[in-house]
Amino acid sequence: MSARDRETIEALARVAAALDGAVLGLGTAALAVASLGKYLAASGALRRIAEAPAVAIPDLRYSFLAGLRDGESRLAAVRGIVRSPPGGTFLTPPGSREHCVVTRHTQTCLFGEWRGIFGWTFDLHALFFKSLKEQIITSSRWVSFGLVDPASEKLREMVHVKFDGAVHQSLPLTTVYHKLIPVEQNSYTLFQTIVGNGYPIALLDEEKILPIGKEITAIGLCRLKNQNVEISLCPDLPYFLSDLTKGEMEAEMSSRARLFFWVTVALGTVSVGLLGHAIYRLWERVKRHREAREAQERFHEADNEDDAGENGSDDEPGEMGDGQLCVICLRKRRRAAFVPCGHLVCCCNCAKRVELLDEPLCPVCRQDIQYMLRVYDS
Template sequence: MSSRDETAVALARAATALDGALLGVGLAICAASSWFKYLSTSHALRRIRLAPSPSISDLRAVVDTGDHTGAGETGGERLVVIRGQVQPRSVAAVASGIFTGGKGAGALVSQGSGEKAVIVQQTQTCLYNEWRGILGWSFDLHALFAKAWKEQRTTSFRSVPFVLVEGTHWSNSGYVNVNLDGCTHALPLTTVYHQLHPVQATPYTLFQAILGNGYPVALLDEEKILPVGKEITAVGICRGENGSLEIKQCEDMPCFLSEKTRDKIESDLAATATTLFWSGIILGTVSVGILGYAIYKNWGRLRDWRERRKRERELRHQALESPTRSFSDDDSGEVSDGELCVVCLMRRRRSAFVPCGHLVCCPPCALTVERDLSPKCPVCRQTIRSSIRIYGS
C-alpha cells in the first residue's frame, strides 16, 4: 500500500471513530460555514439590489441627496453600482475637468501586446518537475512545501490613476475617480501575454533528478492588463472628494470592479446564495443524523459498561460475604479436561455467556472477558452482553 493510500485509510478510520462522531462534527462545522457564507452573500445581494445605479453624469445628485442607509453609508457617502469606460486620469484633466489628452493619454503600455492600459501586472513563475527520481524515494521537500518551493513566483504591479467615464468627453458626461488604496478584491485584468521558456539543464539538475528532488524545468511569463476603454462595473462606496467624485471598495461586497453587468452580478450572487442555503441544510441534516446515531450507540456502550461494573461489584461482595461459595471451593477436587476453562485451563467451567450461551469459562475469566472494550465469546466470537453463573444440582 502506498503512502497516499495509507493516509487515506488513516483519515477514514479517524472520521468514523466513535461511530462517526468526528465525521458528524466535521459536517456540522461545514454546515455552519455554509450558513455563515449564505448570510453574508444574502446581505450583499440585498444591498446591491437596494443600491442605486445612476449614470455617471447623475451620480453627484444621488450621492449628495437621498436616504443613506446600510452599513458603511453616511452623509456624503453611498453604495452605488455604476458602469463606465476605463480612462487614465491626467493632472490637466483633473484641474480643468475636460478630457483634453485624447484616448489613452497618460496610460501605461503593455510590453507583450503594445496595448495601452491603466494597470499592468507581470508575473514570472518557475515551474518544477513532478518526478521522484531514479531511486524512487517518496520523500521530497518540494512536495511538502509545494506552494512555497514548487512554484517560485515574482510579480510586478504598475498602475496609473484612472477614472470611469460615459463617453469620450468628460466635460459632457462627467467622470468618477477609482480609488484602489487597500483594495483586496480581484481586478478584471485581461491576459495579453503568456509564454513558456524552457530552462537549460545543468550538471546540478542531473544530481537533483537522481536524488528525486524537484528541479526547475521552465519559466512561465504572464502579463495581465486593465486596458483603456474597457467597460466595467464598479460596486462600491461613492463620495465627494476635493470637488470630484471618488468610488472605493466596500469590504462587505463580494466584488469591486467587474466585467459583468449589474444583472449578471445579481444572478450569480442569487445562485451562490441558493447553493449555500441548500448545502447548509443538507450538511446540517446529515451531521445531526450521524451525531444522533453516535450518541445513541456510545450511550448504549456506556450503559452496558456500567452494568458490567455493577455485576462485578456484586460478585465481589457475594464472594466476601460467603467464602464457602468461593471459586476455589466450587472447583475443588478432580476436574476433567473437558470441563476446564478455555482461558486459564485451571478451574471448572461455571459461567455461560449471554446471548450465545456457551459455557466455556470460569467466573473470574468470564469477568475478565466482560471487561474488554469489545467483549466477545472465546468460542464463537459473538459480541456478549453479560455472563450467568451456572450452579450444578
Template sequence: MSAGDQIAAALTAHLALAGDGAFLGVALAYVAIRSFTKFSATSSALRKIRDAPSVQVSDLRSLINEETDGEDGGERISKVVVVVQGLVESKSAVKGSWKSLWPAVLVSHDSGDRGVIIQRSQKCIYNEWRGLFGWYTDLRAVVARAWRDQGSSSIRMVPFVLVDGRQQPHSDYVLVDLDGSKHPLPLTTVYHNMQPIQASPYTFLQALLGHEYPVGVVDEEKILPLGKEVTAVGTCFSKNGIFEIKSCRDLPYFLSELTKDQMVIELSFKTKFLLWSGIVVGTVSIGILGYAIVRNWNKWKQWWEYRRAQLQNRAVDGDSSSNNSESEVVEDEEVGDIPDGQLCVICLMRRRRSAFVPCGHMVCCQRCAFSVERDLSPKCPVCRQAIRGSVRIYDS
C-alpha cells in the same frame, strides 16, 4: 493509484471514521456552518446590489448631492451605494490642463499597450512525474502546492477615472479609489511566455527520487487598458465637486466586466447553492453525529456493566474465601472422586449443583453458575437459552 496515495487515503479514512464517525461529523458540521455563514453574507450582498441604482457617470450629479453645514462650514458628504458603468481613462487626461496633452499612463514593456494598471507575475511550473521512490512526496506535494503556486508578482498603477463614452470631451467623471480594496481586477492579459529551465545532473537526481523540480518559468503581464468598459460597484460620494467611488468590504465586486443583471444572476445562483449545500451537509452531519453518540453511549454502558460485573466477581471471590469450615468440607467432597457424568461442564472439577432458570438444566457447579449469571447476556451453556438465574440443588 500509487502507494503513497493509498497510504494517504487509508490514513484519511481512518481519521474520518475515528470515534464511530464523530470526527467526520464534526468536520461536516463545520462545513455546513461555513456554508450558512457565506450564504448570509452573499444574500446581504445580493440585496445591496439589487437595490443599488445602475447609472452612467453623467447621471451621478442628479443622484448625489453635496451638502454644506452652515454652522461650522464643514462638509457633510452623502454616500450612496451605486452601480456605475463607464470607460477607463487616466486622471490626468480629464483635468483640463496642459497635463492632458501628455497623460500619465503606464506602457507595457513587452507589448507596448497603454493602461492604468500593470501587473507582472512570474510562476514556476513543476514536473508531474514522481520517480521511482516518489510515493513519499505525495503528501509533500499536497502541503507545498500552495507555496509553489504563489510565485512572484508586482503591480503598478496610476490614478484613473471612469468616464462616460457618450460625452466628448469628458466633463463628468468619477475617481476610482483602490485603497484598501482586495477585490479582483478586470485585467487583460497582453503578454504570456514560458521559458524552459535547463536540466542539470542534480535535476536528474531529483527526478529519480521523485522530488518536484521546476521545468519552466511562465512570465505573464496583465493590464487595465485605456478605454475598457467596466462596471464599478461601491460607495460613491461627491467631495469638492469631484465624484469618487470606493469599494465595500461586504460586496464581492468592485471593478468588473459584468453588468448589474449578470451580477444579480451570479449571486442568486451562489446563494441557492450555498443554502442547499448547507442544508444537505448539515443534515448528513447531524445523522453521523447522532449515530456516533448512540454508538459511544452503548459502548460506555457495556463498559460500565462489565466493570460492575468485575467488582461483583471480586466480591463473590472474597466471600467464597471466607466461608466456614463446613463449606470447605463440602467443597472438598465435591472436588473428590466424582463420576464423569456429574462433573461441571465448565470447570470439569466440581459436582453439578445449580440448575438454570427457566430452562432447568443442571450442568454447572455453584461457582460456575454465578460466573455465567454475571455475563452481559447470560445464556445456558447447553441450550443457549437466555437465563434469569440459578437454583442450588441439595441432595436428600
C-alpha cells in the same frame, strides 16, 4: 498508487472514523458552519448590490449626490469607459505597447511530478502542500484614472476611481503577454527526478492590463471630493471593478448564495446524522458498561457467598466428570459463564484471574469478555 499514499489514505480514514464517526461529524459540522458563513456573506452582498442603484455618470453630481455633506457617501453602481483624467498619465507595458492604467506582471514557477526509480511519489502530499511548492511573484503598477459616460465620453463628467492597488477582488484585466519559458535543468534537478520529488520545469510569464477605452462597471461608495465625483471600494461587496453589469452581478451572487445554502443544508444534515450516530453508539456503550459492571458485582457477591458457605463435596474432582472440571485448574466445577460468547468452562476463581488480564479473552474461542455470570445448578 504507491504504498505510502495508501497508508496516508488509510490513516486519514481511521482518523475520520474515530469515536464512531464523531471526528468526521465534527469536521463536517465545521464545514457546514463555514459554508453558512459564506452563505450569509453572499446573501448580504446580494442584498447590498440589489439596493445599490445603477446611476448614469452625468446624474451623479446633480441628483444622486445632491444634498450630501462633505465626507458622506452613497452606494451606487456606475458603468463607464476607462479614461485618464485631464493632465493625467498612462502606462505602456513593453509586451503590448497599448495604453493602460493598471498593469500586473506575474511569474509562476511550474513544477513537474515524476515517479522516481525507487517508485516514490509525492502526488498525494502535493495535494495538501501545493501552496508551499508553488512560487508566484506578482508586481503591479497603476496610475490615477476614472470612468466617463459611454454615450458622451465627456471628460468633465468623470468619476474618479480611488484605486490604491490593494483591491482583493479580481479586476477586469486583459492578458497581453503570455509566454512559457523552460527552466534549464541542473544536477540538483536530476537528483529530484531520481528520488521522485517535484522539480521546476518552466516559468510562466504573464502581463495583464486594464486598457484605456474598456467599458467596465464600478460599484462602491460615491462621494464628492474637491468638486470631483469619486468612487471607492465598499468592503462588504465582492465586486469593485468588473466586466459584469449590475444585473449580471446580482445573478451571479444569487447563484452563489443558492449554492452555499444547499451545501450548508447537505453538510448540516450529514453532520447531524454522524453526530447522532456517534451519540447513540456512545450511549449504547455506556449502557453496556453499566450492565457489565452490575453483572460483575453480582458475580463477585455470589462467589463471595459461595466462599463463605460450605459446598461440601460439590467441588471435589473425584465426584465430577471431565466435562465438568475447569479447563484451567482442572480442580473445581465450572461455574462462570463468559459473556457474550456464553462458554461455561471455568470455575469462579480462574474466571477472576482471566478477568484481571490486560486483554480478557475466553480460553475456548478467544473472544473478548465483557462480563461473567455465575451459573447455578437446578
